[in-house]
Amino acid sequence: MQMTSQAMTQSGEIHFNTRPYEAVEVGILNKMCELDFAILTDSIPESFDGIKYPEDVFLNFANGPPNMSGTARDSRWSLLLSSFGYDPRDFDLLHILPLSGRVHHPGTNTSEWYAYEFHYLNQGPFRTAHDLLHAYKTNAIRKVRLDKGFKARILDRIFPMRDNRKPLRDQANKHGPRTYYPTGPTYKIDGTNVKWMDWNFDISGGQIRGPALFDVKFKGERILYELAVNDIALNYATDSHSQNNIIYADATYGIMGGDTPGTVIKDIDCPKHGSVLQTSFWLTATQRAYNMSSICVYEADGKSALWRHAGMGFEAGLRNRPVVIGNYDHTFEFHFFLDGKIFNYVRASGFIQASFWERDDPKWPDKTRSSFGYKVSDYMSGPIHDHMFGFKVDFDLIDRNNSFQLVNWKAGPILKAIRTQNASIPAAPEYFIYNETRYIDWERVQTERAITKQAHQQFMFVVNTREKNKWGVERGYVIEPLATESKETEAAQMVDQGLAGSRAEASVRSV
Ligand SMILES: [Cu+2]
Numbered sequence: 481m482q483m484t485s486q487a488m489t490q491s492g493e494i495h496f497n498t499r500p501y502e503a504v505e506v507g508i509l510n511k512m513c514e515l516d517f518a519i520l521t522d523s524i525p526e527s528f529d530g531i532k533y534p535e536d537v538f539l540n541f542a543n544g545p546p547n548m549s550g551t552a553r554d555s556r557w558s559l560l561l562s563s564f565g566y567d568p569r570d571f572d573l574l575h576i577l578p579l580s581g582r583v584h585h586p587g588t589n590t591s592e593w594y595a596y597e598f599h600y601l602n603q604g605p606f607r608t609a610h611d612l613l614h615a616y617k618t619n620a621i622r623k624v625r626l627d628k629g630f631k632a633r634i635l636d637r638i639f640p641m642r643d644n645r646k647p648l649r650d651q652a653n654k655h656g657p658r659t660y661y662p663t664g665p666t667y668k669i670d671g672t673n674v675k676w677m678d679w680n681f682d683i684s685g686g687q688i689r690g691p692a693l694f695d696v697k698f699k700g701e702r703i704l705y706e707l708a709v710n711d712i713a714l715n716y717a718t719d720s721h722s723q724n725n726i727i728y729a730d731a732t733y734g735i736m737g738g739d740t741p742g743t744v745i746k747d748i749d750c751p752k753h754g755s756v757l758q759t760s761f762w763l764t765a766t767q768r769a770y771n772m773s774s775i776c777v778y779e780a781d782g783k784s785a786l787w788r789h790a791g792m793g794f795e796a797g798l799r800n801r802p803v804v805i806g807n808y809d810h811t812f813e814f815h816f817f818l819d820g821k822i823f824n825y826v827r828a829s830g831f832i833q834a835s836f837w838e839r840d841d842p843k844w845p846d847k848t849r850s851s852f853g854y855k856v857s858d859y860m861s862g863p864i865h866d867h868m869f870g871f872k873v874d875f876d877l878i879d880r881n882n883s884f885q886l887v888n889w890k891a892g893p894i895l896k897a898i899r900t901q902n903a904s905i906p907a908a909p910e911y912f913i914y915n916e917t918r919y920i921d922w923e924r925v926q927t928e929r930a931i932t933k934q935a936h937q938q939f940m941f942v943v944n945t946r947e948k949n950k951w952g953v954e955r956g957y958v959i960e961p962l963a964t965e966s967k968e969t970e971a972a973q974m975v976d977q978g979l980a981g982s983r984a985e986a987s988v989r990s991v
Pocket of ligand 1: 866867
C-alpha cells in the first residue's frame with residue numbers, strides 16, 4: 481500500500497522518540513526478542529506451568545514511560561499470558577510473569593536496536609539471555625515453579641464468576657429492575673447530533689483523547705464549545721523489574737481505540753434501551769480505519785426528585801431524568817439534566833494491572849503484603865496506583881465574552897464582610913448579634929493561574945458579564961468538582977480478598 485505522511489509539528493517540537501507505541505514498532509521488537517527467547521526456551525515451560533513461547537505468551541513493551549528524558553526510547557518488557565481461551569489477541573495483565581528485560585529502540589534505524597538487562601524473578605541484571613540462562617541452570621538464582629493447572633484456571637482467577645456448586649442467593653433467579661421507554665425514546669439522534677428536551681449537541685470520539693461533545697446548547701443558547709476527556713494518567717508502585725514506577729499517559733496508548741478496540745457492552749455499562757453509536761480509529765495492524773461501537777446514548781431514570789415540595793394542600797415536583805452519554809472500560813458519562821445542569825463522571829471499571837507475587841521473596845516477612853500492596857491471589861499482588869482524569873471544559877456561555885470568578889465563602893468580623901462590597905461603610909450596623917459572620921467575597925480572576933485549594937469553601941463560576949437574568953444578575957455556570965470516589969471494580973482484587981458483591985450477576989462470554 482502507498483502511504484504518504486506529513487509532519488504536523490515543527491522540527492524539535494516533539495521528539496520522535498516520545499511518540500506513542502505502534503504495531504509496526506512492536507512487531508520489530510517482538511522479532512528482535514525471538515533470539516533471546518530461543519535461548520530461554522526450556523526455562524519458560526519449567527517455571528510457568530508448561531507455557532510455551534511464542535504460542536502462549538504476549539510480550540508487553542508498553543510499561544511506560546518510553547523514556548525519562550524526552551529524547552531517548554528505552555522500554556521495559558514483561559511476559560504475559562496471551563488469550564483468555566477465546567482470541568489470541570487478548571492478553572492477561574493480571575498474571576504478569578516474572579521474566580523481563582529492556583530494549584533500546586530509539587530512532588528509525590532498527591539495526592541499532594538491542595535487548596539487554598534481563599531479569600528473572602527480579603534477579604539481575606543479566607546483560608544477555610545467555611547470562612541469565614547460565615545463572616538459571618547453575619542454580620545461582622531463586623526459581624519459581626507455578627502450580628500445575630495454573631494456566632488452565634486463568635479465566636476463573638480473573639473474572640468474578642458464579643460458583644455453580646453453591647446455591648443461588650435468595651430470589652437470585654429473578655430478573656432485577658429494568659428501565660424501558662413506554663412510548664419510545666425521548667431523544668433524537670441524527671448522525672452525530674443529539675436532541676433531547678431543551679438540549680442539543682454533537683458527539684465525537686478521538687483515538688488519542690477519547691469522547692468529546694461539541695456545540696452544546698440549552699434552549700437554543702450556546703453553553704459549551706467543547707466538553708471532552710483530555711488525558712488519563714496512572715502511576716503505579718510495584719516491586720517488579722518491569723513494572724516499578726510505571727507512568728501511563730493513556731493518550732499514548734489510545735483512549736478510544738488504539739491497540740485494541742473498546743466497545744460498549746449492552747446490559748453491562750450500556751442499558752438495553754440505549755442507542756449505540758460508532759466512532760472510528762486508525763488500527764495500525766491493518767493500516768485501516770476501524771469502526772467500533774463506543775458510545776451509548778440513553779435517557780435514564782435519575783431515581784430521585786429533581787425538585788419537590790409537599791405542602792398541606794398540594795404536592796409538586798419533577799422526577800430527575802437525565803440523558804446520558806456513556807463510553808467503555810473507563811466508563812465516561814456525560815449527563816444532561818432537565819434544568820440545564822451538566823454532570824460528567826468517570827469510573828475506573830476495568831481490572832488491575834497486577835504484579836507477580838513471589839511466595840519465597842525474602843524481602844517480605846509478612847506473607848500477605850509487601851510495601852506496595854496486598855497479596856490478592858496465589859501469584860498476584862495488587863499494586864498501589866491511582867487514576868487521574870483530565871477534562872477539557874471550554875465554555876462559550878451565549879458568546880465568547882466570558883469571565884471566570886471565584887466565589888469565596890469566608891468568615892470574619894461584620895465590617896470586613898460588608899466592606900467587601902462597599903469599602904466606604906464606616907461602621908458595622910448595630911443589629912448583628914455577634915461580631916462574626918459568614919459572608920461571600922467575589923473575586924474576578926484577571927490572569928491565568930493555577931487555583932490552589934483554600935481552607936474556606938470556594939466555588940468556581942464562569943459568567944457572561946453582558947448577559948443578565950431578569951434580576952440583573954450575570955448569567956453563568958458554577959463548576960463543581962465533586963468528591964473523588966474509589967469505585968473500581970477491579971475484578972481480581974475484589975474476588976481474592978473476598979469482597980466481591982456481584983459474583984452471581986457477573987458473567988464472562990465469548991464475543
Ligand atoms: Cu486501577
